[in-house]
Amino acid sequence: MVSQSQSMKPETAAKKLGILLEAAPAEFREGVVTRDELSALQEEPPEWLQVLRREGPHPRSVVAAKLGVSNSGLARGGVTEPLTTAEIKALLAAPPQWLVQERATQAAVRAEKRRVADRDAERAAKRASESGGGGGGAGV
Numbered sequence: 151m152v153s154q155s156q157s158m159k160p161e162t163a164a165k166k167l168g169i170l171l172e173a174a175p176a177e178f179r180e181g182v183v184t185r186d187e188l189s190a191l192q193e194e195p196p197e198w199l200q201v202l203r204r205e206g207p208h209p210r211s212v213v214a215a216k217l218g219v220s221n222s223g224l225a226r227g228g229v230t231e232p233l234t235t236a237e238i239k240a241l242l243a244a245p246p247q248w249l250v251q252e253r254a255t256q257a258a259v260r261a262e263k264r265r266v267a268d269r270d271a272e273r274a275a276k277r278a279s280e281s282g283g284g285g286g287g288a289g290v
């Protein structure tokens with residue numbers, strides 16, 4: 151009888167764990183992962199998972215986050231391969247011009263998002279105070 155627990159492809163599980171699938175052990179890459187197994191890996195990561203998370207190689211999204219840039223910024227900078235933690239630290243220690251530029255771009259994007267969110271919150275508060283604080287208005 152097949153287990154009733156939901157399962158996922160190794161690619162999906164690797165993404166949820168923040169690891170590069172190609173760097174995971176064969177038994178992880180070649181099987182399916184149930185939700186229970188994923189939870190167990192997240193709660194008590196085995197040694198191989200701890201090493202991958204600590205040392206890499208890291209998937210694109212993790213590299214981008216550690217460098218403080220977007221995935222697009224990595225592409226513009228010519229980073230197409232996974233990087234190890236040591237390679238990421240080396241880039242941060244002596245950032246090339248593309249990384250300096252992309253980090254500045256990312257900081258500007260975050261600042262603009264904060265500005266828009268603050269503006270929208272201020273507008274919402276003003277509307278709420280003008281309408282007597284009623285929360286269920288039908289206006290769009």
